[in-house]
Amino acid sequence: MNLLKAFLLSAFLHSTANTASIPFDHKPNDQQLANPNHGPVPGQDPLYSSYRGKAPPFPAYITDPIKPTADGPPGIDDLVWQNLLSAEWVIFSFYQKAVEMFNATAFVKAGYPNTTYDRIQEIRDNEAGHLRIFQNEITATSVKPGACKYSFPFDGPASFLALATVIEISSMTFLTGLVQMAKLPAAHGVMVAIASTETRHETWTLLEIWKTSPFAGPSDTVFPYANQILDLTNAFIVPGSCPPENPIYPSPRQNLPPFSPAGSTKSIEPGNNIVLNFTDPTNQPKFHRGVQYYATFFHGPSNISVPLDTTGWPHEDIKVRIPPQFEARGIIVAVVTDKMGASTLTTVKAGPLLLLEQPAGLGLMAL
Ligand SMILES: *[C@@H]1O[C@H](CO)[C@@H](O)[C@H](O)[C@H]1NC(C)=O
Ligand SMILES: *[C@@H]1O[C@H](CO)[C@@H](O)[C@H](O)[C@H]1NC(C)=O
Ligand SMILES: *[C@@H]1O[C@H](CO)[C@@H](O)[C@H](O)[C@H]1NC(C)=O
Numbered sequence: 001m002n003l004l005k006a007f008l009l010s011a012f013l014h015s016t017a018n019t020a021s022i023p024f025d026h027k028p029n030d031q032q033l034a035n036p037n038h039g040p041v042p043g044q045d046p047l048y049s050s051y052r053g054k055a056p057p058f059p060a061y062i063t064d065p066i067k068p069t070a071d072g073p074p075g076i077d078d079l080v081w082q083n084l085l086s087a088e089w090v091i092f093s094f095y096q097k098a099v100e101m102f103n104a105t106a107f108v109k110a111g112y113p114n115t116t117y118d119r120i121q122e123i124r125d126n127e128a129g130h131l132r133i134f135q136n137e138i139t140a141t142s143v144k145p146g147a148c149k150y151s152f153p154f155d156g157p158a159s160f161l162a163l164a165t166v167i168e169i170s171s172m173t174f175l176t177g178l179v180q181m182a183k184l185p186a187a188h189g190v191m192v193a194i195a196s197t198e199t200r201h202e203t204w205t206l207l208e209i210w211k212t213s214p215f216a217g218p219s220d221t222v223f224p225y226a227n228q229i230l231d232l233t234n235a236f237i238v239p240g241s242c243p244p245e246n247p248i249y250p251s252p253r254q255n256l257p258p259f260s261p262a263g264s265t266k267s268i269e270p271g272n273n274i275v276l277n278f279t280d281p282t283n284q285p286k287f288h289r290g291v292q293y294y295a296t297f298f299h300g301p302s303n304i305s306v307p308l309d310t311t312g313w314p315h316e317d318i319k320v321r322i323p324p325q326f327e328a329r330g331i332i333v334a335v336v337t338d339k340m341g342a343s344t345l346t347t348v349k350a351g352p353l354l355l356l357e358q359p360a361g362l363g364l365m366a367l
């Protein structure tokens, strides 16, 4: 705990906030968090909207996992909430890093509205509220995952805001899958409310930062295999840095080969060809002779499968055209499959690849 105190102290000293309004526990204790009534309650406390400052707010400054406080089988949806809480630690930490790294001037100097830093702090606060909501959704018989160490590929306001735009719409998309994995109707309700919060964040960036249409057509993209998207966030987790009590993230984990459009790609809008680059040399796909593979693209409420010629790979490139029927809005999720329509989890053999369509041009920068 000494390390944590030292960190908090230094964060305080560097803080530009009016520190008087920060409700900190004087002796942070991870097990107190097992009680859902401990600390500020999301929806009932302004902390999760109005706190301003560089020090992480409650409950994020308590990064240890919260141990089970009762014996018995896990709650029906505990696994889904554990996955979501581990994902939320990534997302919270992403915003927290930006709050610590930048100030109001940094965004103004980079040409963004003078309200940007304030909004980023408010989004950070919302994400802290998500941490608390997800901790409370996990029942007393299961561990509530703690924070790992993270590393994010941004070095200035522009690359941060580009990544934020992808992360918000991806969060909305993986929630359309997690909601299909959860069993309790009340869990479905909470997840829809969280997805809409991520979408409000996205809408703000589209309007104020990118000065574009805030709308993404009649439906955002539904993707059923949420853990495949969550697995991509492992790229931000420092290997081996998670608390040993945390469950495998995500659970279950398929560890599919990732792929990206090759570096020569000019555009990822519908109708363009992309070459599939399987980017992890230690995790390459296996294409069996005689099996027809597809790229299945999800956009809005539906999907389109395009046959792939894998016979010459790896000596010959695998090329595919992004379905020209899709509207160039929102996000397209692409996976490599061995069945048209990818109607079961195990038909997915590689990916997913997230193609941000809005604002146009940002998607390539964010890959
Ligand atoms: C923002 O940070 C820069 C250095 O990174 C510093 O020069 C400037 O005074 C800060 N502005 C505010 C308003 O704190
Ligand atoms: C922020 O920008 C708006 C318009 O772009 C301007 O009206 C306002 O005075 C600015 N506020 C500050 C504190 O600079
Ligand atoms: C494929 O990805 C790897 C790893 O990111 C990269 O080093 C390589 O340049 C990429 N190849 C192409 C053709 O884009």
Ligand SMILES: *[C@@H]1O[C@H](CO)[C@@H](O)[C@H](O)[C@H]1NC(C)=O
Pocket (backbone or CB within 6 Å): 224, 302, 303, 304, 341, 342, 343, 344
């Ligand atoms: C993809 O669309 C087809 C119908 O076109 C549907 O049968 C299939 O279930 C969809 N796949 C997923 C994973 O929803």
